[in-house]
Amino acid sequence: MSSQQTYFGSLENFQKGGVEVIDDDPKHYAFSNVFEVASKSKPYEKVAVGKNLKYVIEAVRAEGTSPWFAAAHDEAALVMDGDIEVHYLKPDQPVVAEGKEGTVKLAAEPAGKKMGYVKVRRGHMALLPKGSAYQFRNAGKPGVLLVQTILGENTVEKWADICQVKA
Amino acid sequence: MSTVANASQGLNKDLGYKAHSIGGFRFERDEYFAHIFYPGGRHLIPVDAFLRALMRDVAWGFFYGTVNFDNVFGTVNHYGTVEMFVGLFNEAYRGSNRHHVETFESKDLKKVFDEMLDDWTNEGFDPFAAPDETGLVFGPKKGNNTAAIRRQRLVADRMVGLPGDLTFRTDPQNRQLADVPTDKPGVFAEPGFENDVHAFNFFDYLSRSDVTWNPSVVSCVKDSQFCATTEEHILPITHGNDRVEWFIQATDEIIWDIDDRGTGKPRSKVVMRAGDVAAMPADIRHRGYSPKRSILIVWENNDSTLPQLYASGKVAPYPVEF
Numbered sequence: 001m002s003s004q005q006t007y008f009g010s011l012e013n014f015q016k017g018g019v020e021v022i023d024d025d026p027k028h029y030a031f032s033n034v035f036e037v038a039s040k041s042k043p044y045e046k047v048a049v050g051k052n053l054k055y056v057i058e059a060v061r062a063e064g065t066s067p068w069f070a071a072a073h074d075e076a077a078l079v080m081d082g083d084i085e086v087h088y089l090k091p092d093q094p095v096v097a098e099g100k101e102g103t104v105k106l107a108a109e110p111a112g113k114k115m116g117y118v119k120v121r122r123g124h125m126a127l128l129p130k131g132s133a134y135q136f137r138n139a140g141k142p143g144v145l146l147v148q149t150i151l152g153e154n155t156v157e158k159w160a161d162i163c164q165v166k167a
Numbered sequence: 168m169s170t171v172a173n174a175s176q177g178l179n180k181d182l183g184y185k186a187h188s189i190g191g192f193r194f195e196r197d198e199y200f201a202h203i204f205y206p207g208g209r210h211l212i213p214v215d216a217f218l219r220a221l222m223r224d225v226a227w228g229f230f231y232g233t234v235n236f237d238n239v240f241g242t243v244n245h246y247g248t249v250e251m252f253v254g255l256f257n258e259a260y261r262g263s264n265r266h267h268v269e270t271f272e273s274k275d276l277k278k279v280f281d282e283m284l285d286d287w288t289n290e291g292f293d294p295f296a297a298p299d300e301t302g303l304v305f306g307p308k309k310g311n312n313t314a315a316i317r318r319q320r321l322v323a324d325r326m327v328g329l330p331g332d333l334t335f336r337t338d339p340q341n342r343q344l345a346d347v348p349t350d351k352p353g354v355f356a357e358p359g360f361e362n363d364v365h366a367f368n369f370f371d372y373l374s375r376s377d378v379t380w381n382p383s384v385v386s387c388v389k390d391s392q393f394c395a396t397t398e399e400h401i402l403p404i405t406h407g408n409d410r411v412e413w414f415i416q417a418t419d420e421i422i423w424d425i426d427d428r429g430t431g432k433p434r435s436k437v438v439m440r441a442g443d444v445a446a447m448p449a450d451i452r453h454r455g456y457s458p459k460r461s462i463l464i465v466w467e468n469n470d471s472t473l474p475q476l477y478a479s480g481k482v483a484p485y486p487v488e489f
Binding site for chain 1: 344350367440
């Protein structure tokens with residue numbers, strides 16, 4: 001077995017790299033760090049750290065209990081730090097219009113049937129299935145989620161605040 | 168690498184390897200080198216580096232955009248046809264009109280590449296493995312390693328582990344990722360929702376990958392694909408983007424050399440550590456160095472209209488303006 005240790009990073013302990021410019025503009029790389037972004041975010045604020053036309057990846061600070069969310073398409077959440085539960089509901093009536101893209105924040109828990117829940121921690125990936133409503137719960141220390149989704153009304157874009165801008 | 172203008176007609180060595188030809192290109196190998204003969208001359212690449220690059224080009228179906236085997240030879244994917252070139256993206260070759268390009272049907276070039284890879288890969292050499300994990304490829308022909316080179320790129324429809332989708336890996340953990348926790352998430356699905364209430368240990372899944380620099384799709388949101396991969400040593404090709412892609416460094420560290428896509432002139436170095444996220448613009452080429460086996464997510468937009476959008480200038484080569 002190798003004695004080499006795998007370095008994961010966490011909210012409390014991360015070592016950010018960076019862009020070393022030779023003949024370029026560092027802004028071209030939109031370089032950020034999910035732990036640093038989450039360390040400065042409000043709970044469950046969905047901050048875009050990657051954008052590929054209409055698609056985004058969002059860094060989310062998982063602290064306490066989130067609002068109920070839903071989407072008309074699948075999403076995925078990778079836990080980068082923390083111990084988190086995801087609870088799922090199948091709404092009695094659709095809560096997001098078919099074809100709408102991005103995550104929708106619901107005003108309250110929708111009426112519906114309990115689908116179950118998952119308990120996930122660092123390195124685990126959870127499906128956020130289309131047509132469901134879901135809620136993150138984290139009673140422990142703050143965690144970090146990386147959410148694969150589509151640009152939506154709840155995506156926060158603040159690139160100048162989170163990205164390397166100087167060589 | 169080396170390029171010779173006055174190429175001989177062949178190597179005249181009987182080491183047990185076949186010559187492989189398509190169009191004006193002829194490939195021969197000796198103990199140490201792949202010799203690429205073309206109408207303008209002969210180009211040499213160390214055979215271990217050549218086979219590692221060839222393995223990726225074949226496994227990825229010529230990938231997105233340009234696969235540079237080195238700073239002279241490579242392929243450009245046009246998704247149905249493929250350009251094979253010498254010097255096309257090398258400023259000196261282009262400036263002196265010494266470049267050479269031919270276009271082939273993808274299936275025809277793949278057939279030649281498949282046969283060459285099988286013929287030239289000796290027993291004990293695995294072009295997908297890190298150098299510390301495999302034997303040498305030098306010398307006369309000695310058997311083959313067909314099982315190693317037939318590994319396919321894995322593509323999940325929705326997410327790894329869902330019923331009917333990609334299954335979990337059962338390989339042992341890699342020696343350099345043996346400390347990755349193997350615990351399973353708790354999944355408590357109510358009856359009838361087993362296809363939707365789902366989670367898996369993504370890091371553990373990656374730690375069991377037996378290949379390097381070979382992204383496999385683990386989760387999809389329409390055309391948004393998380394292509395996860397384990398990286399060790401050097402990316403065997405220099406990838407020239409035909410669209411923006413993103414890197415998310417999940418563990419450890421990779422250092423990327425970023426050059427201009429068209430000329431090869433250096434532009435930046437990007438140092439990525441766990442938690443770092445960076446775009447790779449559509450007008451660059453990149454090559455990564457991973458001192459320790461690391462987990463990387465290559466985030467791709469699989470929209471087939473993108474190469475034309477970027478090539479026409481309808482969208483900027485950079486993903487965000489700020």
